[in-house]
Structure formats: structure tokens, C-alpha cells
Amino acid sequence: METFENVPWDRLEIGMEAEARRTIRADDLYVFANSSGNLNPLHLPREDGDGDGAPEAVAPSMWIGALISAVLGNSLPGPGTLYRRQDLRYTGRAHAGDEVVARVRLVEKGAGRMARFETWVTKADGTGIAKGEAEVTAPEHPAQFRAVDVPGLTVRRHALFDALLERAAPLPPIPTAVIAPEGPASLGGALLGADHTLITPILIGDAAKIAAAAAEIGRDIGGFELIHEPDHAAASLAATRLAADGRAKAVMKGKLHTSHVLKAVLGNLRTSRRLSHVFVMDVPGRDRLMFITDAAINITPDLETKLDITRNAIDLAHALGIEIPKVGILSALETVNPKIPSTIDAAALSKMADRGQIEGALVDGPLAMDNAIDEAAAKTKGIKSLVAGQADVLVVPNMEAGNMLAKELTFVAHAEAGGIVIGASCPVILTSRADDDKARLASCAVAALYAAHRGKPL
Numbered sequence: 001m002e003t004f005e006n007v008p009w010d011r012l013e014i015g016m017e018a019e020a021r022r023t024i025r026a027d028d029l030y031v032f033a034n035s036s037g038n039l040n041p042l043h044l045p046r047e048d049g050d051g052d053g054a055p056e057a058v059a060p061s062m063w064i065g066a067l068i069s070a071v072l073g074n075s076l077p078g079p080g081t082l083y084r085r086q087d088l089r090y091t092g093r094a095h096a097g098d099e100v101v102a103r104v105r106l107v108e109k110g111a112g113r114m115a116r117f118e119t120w121v122t123k124a125d126g127t128g129i130a131k132g133e134a135e136v137t138a139p140e141h142p143a144q145f146r147a148v149d150v151p152g153l154t155v156r157r158h159a160l161f162d163a164l165l166e167r168a169a170p171l172p173p174i175p176t177a178v179i180a181p182e183g184p185a186s187l188g189g190a191l192l193g194a195d196h197t198l199i200t201p202i203l204i205g206d207a208a209k210i211a212a213a214a215a216e217i218g219r220d221i222g223g224f225e226l227i228h229e230p231d232h233a234a235a236s237l238a239a240t241r242l243a244a245d246g247r248a249k250a251v252m253k254g255k256l257h258t259s260h261v262l263k264a265v266l267g268n269l270r271t272s273r274r275l276s277h278v279f280v281m282d283v284p285g286r287d288r289l290m291f292i293t294d295a296a297i298n299i300t301p302d303l304e305t306k307l308d309i310t311r312n313a314i315d316l317a318h319a320l321g322i323e324i325p326k327v328g329i330l331s332a333l334e335t336v337n338p339k340i341p342s343t344i345d346a347a348a349l350s351k352m353a354d355r356g357q358i359e360g361a362l363v364d365g366p367l368a369m370d371n372a373i374d375e376a377a378a379k380t381k382g383i384k385s386l387v388a389g390q391a392d393v394l395v396v397p398n399m400e401a402g403n404m405l406a407k408e409l410t411f412v413a414h415a416e417a418g419g420i421v422i423g424a425s426c427p428v429i430l431t432s433r434a435d436d437d438k439a440r441l442a443s444c445a446v447a448a449l450y451a452a453h454r455g456k457p458l
Contacts, residue, residue: 003146006078009113009138012106018076019103021124022067024059026096026159032063045096046162057096064094064130067102068119072136076104077115080139084114088132092123099124104134113138158416160282160289161442165196167321168445171452173200176429176444177239177248179261180232182209184217186254189431189440191219193252198444202248204239206230232256236264243426244268250447252429261428262297262421269424274298274308277430278316279406279419280446290373290409291317291325291393295402296430297421303345306395307358310349312422313393314361319453320446327353328372328391329365330401334383336366342397349395361393362386369394369405410434418442420450427451 007016026045033039038060042049045057065088072081094100101122108116115138120131176199181187187210193199203210203221207228214221229235236256242248251269253261265275277296280289293313298305310327317325329346336343346365353363364387370377375389383389396402409415416438421428427447431440 003144004074004079005144006080006139006142007076008080008142009077009109009115009140012077012109012115012138014106014109016076016106017103018071019101020067020071020075021099021101023099024094024096026057028063029057029059029096032060036060036062038062059094059096059098059100061088061090061130064090064100064121067100067121068104068130068134071102071104072117072134076106076117077136077138079143079145080141082137084135084137086119086132086134088119088130090130091128092130094123094129100129107133113140158282158284158438160286161416161418161438161445164280164282164289164320164442164445164449168198168448169196171198171448173197174249174448174451175200175202175247176250176252176447177202177204177242178252179235179239179254180205180256181254182206182213183255184213185433185435186431187213187219187221188217189435189437189444190252190254191217191221192437192441193444194224196441196444198441198448199250199252200224201252202227202239202242204229204235204242205232205254232260233264236260237268240264240268248426249451250427250429251424252444252447253431258296258430261430265421265424265428269426269428271423271425273312273423274305275421275423275428276305276309276312277419277421278313279402279417280316280320280442281406281409281415281417282442283409283413283415285413288392289320289322290415292402292406292409293393293395295396295399295406296419297399299399301398303348306345306349307352308423310358310361310363310393310395313395314358315454316420316422316446316450317393318360319450322392325361325392326387326390327361327363327393327395328367328387329363329395330369330372331366331397332368334366334368334371334381334388342366345397346395364388365395367391416442418446420447422450 041047042056043060104117117134121129178190178201190201202225204227276294279292294309331342336347343366350365364385372391378389427450429443
């Protein structure tokens with residue numbers, strides 16, 4: 001933690017200088033927008049504020065000015081300084097990604113501990129952005145400040161899912177059999193995937209209900225194939241038959257019970273692998289995607305089932321661009337305990353990976369949640385592992401644990417969660433009524449990337 005030390009009034013000398021460097025992050029602009037209330041789209045990284053077809057991400061002028069405040073408050077004079085006035089003239093612009101330098105130089109000392117500074121901000125190459133003068137009341141006594149208790153900020157922006165959508169954008173849309181899209185959310189999710197050219201929906205269900213849902217959300221579905229089948233079990237069978245025949249490359253759940261979908265998938269799209277669901281999660285504060293499996297299908301998986309669950313998740317991680325995913329097999333603790341069966345399964349899976357029975361990933365377990373994702377926690381526990389503290393994939397001991405973990409991350413940590421069912425001959429998108437548009441769109445992108453990666457049945 002950095003310590004800031006001031007230069008009190010009696011030690012200030014004309015000509016003293018200080019500076020601070022900072023690279024402008026997109027998150028800085030979102031934080032400023034929220035704290036200031038200035039929502040000018042020219043300053044928001046993903047918005048096109050002037051209609052030229054590209055986002056500008058211009059750093060707000062007052063944010064630039066605040067960098068001068070940081071130099072005065074942290075360095076010269078430092079802790080205990082109070083502003084009297086600041087004059088600024090802007091001569092250029094900075095954008096997200098630019099490195100900028102704020103500088104101050106003391107030019108005058110006056111009555112009442114007044115200190116006047118020349119101030120300016122430039123880009124790292126010297127290009128001017130702003131210049132002016134500041135007057136402050138300098139601190140009277142020496143002081144230090146260690147910013148231990150200043151809270152950090154986590155920006156609820158799902159840049160990882162945005163990158164996922166960009167990765168999927170060049171792919172041709174995959175024909176997707178959408179089962180019973182008979183509500184605004186389920187139909188809207190499928191059409192959203194179509195709008196982003198991720199999927200081409202084939203709508204299967206009660207035609208009247210689908211039309212009513214389309215009217216409710218104000219969408220024309222005349223351009224999409226619609227197969228009238230009011231019975232949900234029959235609609236599920238029809239959808240999986242389309243996939244088995246190659247007319248569809250994915251299946252998507254609409255407004256119906258998951259059991260209907262899975263029964264049909266097992267009947268028509270079964271492979272040598274067990275079915276399992278993988279949540280792909282964009283968790284604020286993390287710099288990479290988190291995969292959680294299985295939280296939706298296998299209730300109390302045995303070792304053989306967990307082997308397939310692990311392999312399925314590795315396949316999906318590969319499809320999403322992770323060359324060597326790190327897989328943590330979770331339990332309540334990180335040591336093997338015969339009284340906790342999940343620790344034995346985790347140790348077995350880890351050894352199977354060592355012996356080449358699980359390929360394409362680094363696998364370790366048992367690991368507790370903390371030491372699976374937090375390097376400091378792993379170090380504190382003395383765990384020496386290439387996975388501990390860095391896990392991409394979390395294999396949970398049972399469906400209850402996985403479901404609670406995924407929902408806690410979604411509703412408490414504000415994560416976005418997409419995901420698909422793997423182990424069938426095509427990806428199966430299981431949407432939830434609680435999913436928002438971003439989650440539904442991410443699931444479509446995951447399915448498109450997985451279908452493109454595999455290219456053929458398991």
C-alpha cells in the first residue's frame with residue numbers, strides 16, 4: 001500500500017515540481033460518468049457520441065483536471081492541501097488507452113499559506129492536453145497518509161462477454177431449433193441472437209402463442225421458419241430430430257420444462273459422453289471468464305460422470321480460446337478426507353490428468369473455492385500447484401453446490417452467466433426465466449463458438 005508524505009508550508013520552495021502518470025482505462029470513464037452524473041456518450045467507451053459509426057471514449061475534461069488535483073493532494077504539497085482555485089485551458093483531447101502525465105510547478109507563495117502552481121497535463125509523448133494555474137492552501141505541519149482503508153471499486157461492466165460476442169461475430173449464424181418460444185423473454189432471446197447474426201432460429205411450438213409473444217415485444221417473425229407443434233414433448237422431439245438430421249446445428253430451450261428438452265436430447269442426440277451443463281460467467285473484478293460445471297443436470301455425479309463433466313468443460317474452454325485451461329476440482333477443503341467423498345473424487349481426477357486420461361488441461365484437486373481462485377489464499381494454505389489460485393474451470397461436487405455458486409455470483413456479485421449443455425451431438429442452450437438479454441446473447445455466442453470449434457459430433 002502506497003504511503004503519501006506532504007511538503008509542509010515552511011519547506012516549500014519556488015520551482016519545486018511533481019508529476020503523476022496514468023493510463024486512461026475504459027473503467028475510469030464509467031466511474032466518472034456514475035460519480036459525476038455526466039452521461040455524455042462521447043465519454044462512454046462503447047457509445048458513438050457523434051454519429052460517425054465509431055465510439056469515441058474521450059476522457060472528460062474535468063476528469064483530466066482531477067489528475068492535477070491528485071498531484072497536489074498526494075505529492076506537492078500533498079496530504080492536508082486544500083484547493084482555493086483552479087484555472088484550466090484545454091488544448092487537446094485524450095482517449096481511453098492513452099497514457100497521460102499531470103505536472104505542477106510552484107511559482108508563488110503568499111499570505112495565509114497560499115501556494116500558487118503552474119499546472120499542465122500532456123500525453124506521454126508531450127502533446128498538450130490542458131494547462132493553467134492552481135492556488136491551494138498548503139498544509140502547515142508534516143503529515144503522512146497510508147491509504148489502507150480507502151475502499152476499492154469494481155465496475156459492473158461485462159467486457160469479457162463483449163469480447164466473446166466480438167469473437168463470435170465473424171461466424172455464420174448457426175441454424176437453431178428453438179423449442180416453445182411462447183413468451184416474450186424466450187422469443188426475444190432467440191430473436192436477439194438472430195439480430196447479432198449468431199443464430200438463425202427455427203421456431204417450434206404453438207403458433208398462436210408464438211405470434212402473441214411476437215406482438216407483445218413488437219417483432220415481425222414472418223422471416224423465420226415456424227413449425228406448429230403445441231405439445232411441448234412433441235416440440236422437443238421435433239427440434240432434436242432437426243438437429244439429428246443436420247438441419248439444425250443447435251437446440252435452444254424456450255418456455256417449457258427442461259425435462260422435456262433433455263429427454264428428447266437423450267433420445268435423439270446422445271453420444272458416448274454424459275450430458276453436462278457449463279456456466280460461462282463474466283464476474284466483475286476478474287480478468288478472465290469463469291466456467292462452472294455441473295450446476296443444472298447431474299444431481300450427484302459419481303467419478304465416471306465427473307470425468308465426462310470435466311472433459312466437456314475443457315472442450316468448451318478450448319472452443320472459447322483458452323488453449324490450456326486450468327481446472328480446479330472443488331470440495332469443502334483442499335486435502336483428501338475419506339469422510340468427504342468429493343475430496344477422493346477430486347484427487348482421482350487430478351491423478352487421471354497426470355496419467356493422460358484427461359487431456360488438454362491442467363487439473364488439480366481437491367481445492368476449496370478460496371484457494372482455487374485466489375492466489376493469496378492458495379499461498380497462505382501452502383498449496384503448490386499450477387492451478388490453485390488461477391482456476392478457469394470449477395468442477396463442483398454436485399448440482400446443489402454448483403447451482404448455489406452460480407446464482408450467488410449472478411445475484412450477489414453481479415456476474416453475467418451464459419452457458420450450454422455439452423455431451424450431445426450439438427450444443428443445447430438452456431435459458432432461464434431469470435436470464436437478461438446479455439446472458440441470453442452470451443449463451444448464443446457460446447453455442448456458435450462451440451459448434452464452430454467442434455465441426456463434428458463427439
